[in-house]
Amino acid sequence: MTNQWRITKTIDTDQPADRLFDYLSRWDNVVEWDPTAFFGRKLSPGEPAVGSRFVITLRFGWRPVPMTYTIVRMERPRLLELEGRGAHFRALDHIRLTDTASGCRLTYEVVIRFDRHQNPVASRIGRYLFDRYARTTIRRLQRMIDGSASPPALSPVTRMADRAILPGLIGFTRLGHILGKRRRPVASALYVGRTMVLTGGTSGIGRAAARELVHRGANLVVVGRDGEKLKGLLDELGRLKNGGWIETERADLSLMAEVRRLADRLMRRHKRIDVLINNAGALFNRYGQTDEGVERTMATDLVSPYLLTVLLLPALKAAGSARVVNVASGGMYTQGMRAGMLDAEPADYDGPTAYARAKRGLVMLTEDWGNRWADFGIGAHAMHPGWVDTPGLEASLPAFHRQVAPLLRTPEQGADTIVWLAASPDAQRASGRFWLDRKIRATHVFRHTANSGKDRRDLIRALDTLTGMAAKT
Numbered sequence: 001m002t003n004q005w006r007i008t009k010t011i012d013t014d015q016p017a018d019r020l021f022d023y024l025s026r027w028d029n030v031v032e033w034d035p036t037a038f039f040g041r042k043l044s045p046g047e048p049a050v051g052s053r054f055v056i057t058l059r060f061g062w063r064p065v066p067m068t069y070t071i072v073r074m075e076r077p078r079l080l081e082l083e084g085r086g087a088h089f090r091a092l093d094h095i096r097l098t099d100t101a102s103g104c105r106l107t108y109e110v111v112i113r114f115d116r117h118q119n120p121v122a123s124r125i126g127r128y129l130f131d132r133y134a135r136t137t138i139r140r141l142q143r144m145i146d147g148s149a150s151p152p153a154l155s156p157v158t159r160m161a162d163r164a165i166l167p168g169l170i171g172f173t174r175l176g177h178i179l180g181k182r183r184r185p186v187a188s189a190l191y192v193g194r195t196m197v198l199t200g201g202t203s204g205i206g207r208a209a210a211r212e213l214v215h216r217g218a219n220l221v222v223v224g225r226d227g228e229k230l231k232g233l234l235d236e237l238g239r240l241k242n243g244g245w246i247e248t249e250r251a252d253l254s255l256m257a258e259v260r261r262l263a264d265r266l267m268r269r270h271k272r273i274d275v276l277i278n279n280a281g282a283l284f285n286r287y288g289q290t291d292e293g294v295e296r297t298m299a300t301d302l303v304s305p306y307l308l309t310v311l312l313l314p315a316l317k318a319a320g321s322a323r324v325v326n327v328a329s330g331g332m333y334t335q336g337m338r339a340g341m342l343d344a345e346p347a348d349y350d351g352p353t354a355y356a357r358a359k360r361g362l363v364m365l366t367e368d369w370g371n372r373w374a375d376f377g378i379g380a381h382a383m384h385p386g387w388v389d390t391p392g393l394e395a396s397l398p399a400f401h402r403q404v405a406p407l408l409r410t411p412e413q414g415a416d417t418i419v420w421l422a423a424s425p426d427a428q429r430a431s432g433r434f435w436l437d438r439k440i441r442a443t444h445v446f447r448h449t450a451n452s453g454k455d456r457r458d459l460i461r462a463l464d465t466l467t468g469m470a471a472k473t
């Protein structure tokens with residue numbers, strides 16, 4: 001019986017060969033498109049080169065199969081060859097990229113060689129599964145590069161789960177993240193060379209997103225308010241860097257004056273910004289005002305992302321196909337938002353309510369921008385990370401943090417959809433929506449939270465008046 005399996009597939013895409021090559025040469029990215037791969041890490045430091053090694057763990061059924069891959073040939077951007085070693089077999093992955101009139105053609109050949117002869121029945125079953133996995137892998141790789149054939153939409157099952165509250169809440173936990181993994185749309189290959197600005201990257205979800213974006217080769221500007229934390233983060237990200245560059249910017253985002261100065265600096269340094277991620281946020285249990293006289297929760301969670309996004313609009317327009325990712329919260333399901341709520345009276349203040357309203361406001365902005373900014377090629381996306389174990393959650397809701405501790409997601413799980421939205425071609429075809437775990441979710445589960453186009457415009461007018469941006473957006 002043969003002890004070698006071989007399969008060859010081709011993909012035609014409108015992406016340039018060098019961009020695709022850079023992505024594929026970071027072989028640990030294979031976890032995104034190979035359904036059998038669930039863990040991948042680069043073992044060698046620096047840029048991928050001949051000799052670079054990767055550890056990839058595959059899973060067949062419940063059995064983990066650890067593999068070590070080495071780049072054995074590399075001619076950028078045409079040819080990439082890797083050799084993988086498992087316990088009883090070797091894999092040779094040979095990838096060739098050739099230019100076409102509209103982009104490039106990727107030819108992918110995999111050869112599996114077994115160290116021992118196999119029994120004929122096991123070999124036949126194995127061969128059948130290998131063909132199936134190879135077809136799925138290539139389909140996922142194609143989708144990751146070009147997006148799906150049809151734009152994503154809110155599925156009736158998801159809508160029902162959201163409305164039924166309990167399944168919706170289970171979806172917020174680490175279980176929800178793990179259960180949805182198999183059917184999750186694949187991530188894009190297109191991070192390299194893109195300039196991304198991320199606020200609140202010094203802690204929790206933002207820090208995990210920063211690590212992943214840098215690992216995927218993005219050029220990243222991280223905004224934080226604490227110089228020491230930014231310095232530590234820069235050291236950490238420097239070790240993970242994968243071809244892109246990293247910068248840090250310091251600003252207290254609860255203050256409009258600081259947001260303006262930050263936007264000025266960013267606009268001077270970067271003519272184009274491909275992705276803005278408004279992640280910084282906080283929940284204050286006690287009423288307080290900023291030095292500019294704005295209630296702190298609204299200032300940090302709604303006014304600041306609004307002002308920063310609007311000020312950066314020229315750089316987002318200049319990018320051609322930019323996107324804004326707003327980190328909202330499932331808490332917003334409990335509240336509606338109106339312009340008059342920007343200004344809570346101290347006696348009426350309740351931290352979780354103010355937080356939920358601010359996040360609802362952020363989703364309303366996303367819906368409005370999704371409509372109005374399509375002509376500029378700008379996608380606007382709101383997401384919620386689920387319930388995530390972060391310093392922010394522990395400080396603001398200590399009792400809740402203690403009670404649901406075993407169910408909380410890791411910061412990486414919380415950041416997954418942010419990172420996905422930053423580059424997915426699919427997401428860009430469904431602008432103005434609200435996402436969890438790479439899927440569109442319902443924006444309302446209670447009738448009292450509904451809002452109209454007029455409510456959204458009134459909110460924007462009030463934000464314009466507060467920030468002095470009137471008539472500019």
Ligand SMILES: NC(=O)c1ccc[n+]([C@@H]2O[C@H](COP(=O)([O-])OP(=O)(O)OC[C@H]3O[C@@H](n4cnc5c(N)ncnc54)[C@H](OP(=O)(O)O)[C@@H]3O)[C@@H](O)[C@H]2O)c1
Pocket residue numbers: 199200201202203204205206223224225226229251252253254255279280281282300327328329330384385386387388389390391392393
């Ligand atoms: N954790 C959850 O379960 C959960 C659920 C739903 C939504 N979210 C949202 O996810 C986002 C990240 O939260 P997290 O849980 O990762 O919290 P976190 O650990 O407290 O991180 C929040 C980040 O925002 C920054 N930040 C806060 N106020 C700022 C200000 N005035 N100026 C500049 N930066 C400021 C923080 O800076 P410092 O490092 O200096 O504090 C930190 O980097 C927030 O928008 C939050 O509302 C979280």
